[in-house]
Amino acid sequence: MDTSRLGENTRSIRAGERLDRAVGGVTTPIHTAAAYMAADDVEGAYRYPRYCNIPTQAAPAEKLAALEGAEAGLVLASGMAAISSSLLSVLGSGDHVVLQADLYGGTHRFLMAELARLGIGFTLVSEADPARLEAAVTAHTRAVFVETPSNPLLRIIDLAGVAALAKKRGLVSMVDNTFASPINQRPLELGFDLSIHSGTKYLNGHSDLNCGAVAGSKTLVAAVRERAINFGQTLNTYDCYLLERGMKTLALRMARHNENAMAVAGFLAARKGIAAVHYPGLPDHPGHALAKSQMHGFGGMLSFALDCPPAAARTFMDRLGLVLEAVSLGGIESLACFPAVTSHAKMPREDRLAIGVTDTLVRLSVGCEDADDIIADLGQAMDAAHIA
Ligand SMILES: Cc1ncc(COP(=O)(O)O)c(C=O)c1O
Structure with missing residues (x-):
């Protein structure tokens, strides 16, 4: 079904599907075969799970491509599989890549x-913008990699500006689009070459699976796929099914995440005891x-610095009830964590403080519950920790 002219809710639900015509099923079945009766020379034939070309893998990959406005998509075993294979699809020994400093810790x-x-x-x-990134380009640079909004400080980088610099200097441009999702941000429309996701987060949206995804041109995605095949980073059929199912509500969920996070950010901004x-939004x-x-x-992502000693910040976290303390993000349930001891724990303390990840910084993945309930939970935990 050609969904290219249809809206984002329709594409979330229908793009990429491989309906079970044999029995009239309205979902993509879980194809468990690890061997397919296809001749080697048949282009596009289903063959082998590790080659990322069985129908259950094709469905969420095509759905992502339809949402990102890309020629091709690929789903992999984790966000780090997507990031590592994307980087290594372009970079070899002696090459160089320019990246923004405040990246996801992994x-x-x-x-x-x-x-x-x-x-x-x-x-x-540091403080990356197109000019600063360009200043770091050398004769050996092959790629530029950014993450926006960034984790955990939600810094925004000018995507069109970075894409233009990449074109000017002949670099492959890559962006970690995890925090935004293709509903909130479509980097390829702004000139980017590859949009990369931890599908573990918003794409799946239910905190019950680890996966990654990449969208871009057929040529570049084929190069990423080649690396992923060699490293064995492909996503298994059961998780592909879960991912496709989760993605069907992506547009619906993102609208709620956007709305709830705006309400929570407004509450925090007006509340005493919050340094930033x-x-x-x-x-x-x-x-x-x-x-x-x-x-x-x-x-749906935000972070805030509590204006209190680390012990009081710990009490705040312990007293949260509805909001769960957990490291991941992008699910329908609200999750909070201290990046200093989770995503950025392995970063040297000075480097961490230099990019603004302080000890009382809380990262909040605002879920799809009722905004009033999330706000009430944050408020009562601050009261309990005497943060005011
Ligand atoms: C922004 C971002 N990119 C990539 C990753 C890595 O994804 P995964 O854990 O699925 O490998 C994460 C994980 O937290 C992340 O937050």
């Missing part, structure tokens, strides 16, 4: 632990105008 770890070992150079750019609220957020111009919604 991406940072991958650079430190793996790229250096493979003889691939990288430069991390980081949410791009707030007019005083430094990236607000940019976010308004390049995003279709401000998203």
Whole structure:
């Protein structure tokens, strides 16, 4: 079914589906076969799960492509599989990549632990913008990688500006689009080459599966797929089924996340005892105008710094009831964590403080519950911890 002219709710629900015509089923069945009766020379034939080309894998991959406005999509075993295979699809020994400094901690770890070992150079750019990123480009640079809104401080980077610099300097541009989801941000429409996701978060949306995804041109996605095949990073059929099912409500969920996060950010901004609220939907957020111009919604993620000693911040977290303390994000349930001891725990303390990840910074993934209930829970936990 061609869904390219249809709305984002319709594409979330119907794009990519492989309906079970044999029995008239209205969902993509879970194909369990690990062997397919296809001749080797048949282009596009279903063959083998590790090659990422069985129908259960094709369905969410095509759905993502339809939502991102991409030629091709690919689903993989984790967000880190998507990030590592994307980077290694372009970079080889002697090459160099420019990245923004305030990246998801796991991406940072991958650079430190793996790229250096493979003889691939990288430069991390603080307070990244197109000009600062371009200043770090060398004769060996092959790619530029950004994350916006960034984790956990929700910094916004000018995507059209970065895409233009990449085109000018002949680089492949990649963005971790996890926090926004393709409903709130479509980087390929702004000139980006690859949009990468931890599908564990908003794409699936139910905190019950680990997966990743990539969208881009057929050529670039084929190169990522080649790496993923060699590293064995493919997503199994059961999880593909869950991912496709979760993605059907993506547009619906994102509308609620956007609405709830705006209400929670407004509450926190007006509340005493909060040193800072980081949410791009707030007019005083430094990236607000940019976010308004390049995003279709401000998203469900925010962070805030409690104005209290670390012990009181710990009490606040312990006293939350509805909001669960957990590291992940993007699910329908609200989750909170301290990035200093979770996503950024492996980052040296000085580096962490330098990018603004303080000890009392709370990251909140605002879920799809009733906003009033989330706000009441945050308020009572602050009262209990005497933060005012
Ligand atoms: C922004 C971002 N990118 C990538 C990842 C990695 O995804 P995964 O855990 O699915 O490998 C995460 C995980 O938290 C993330 O928050």
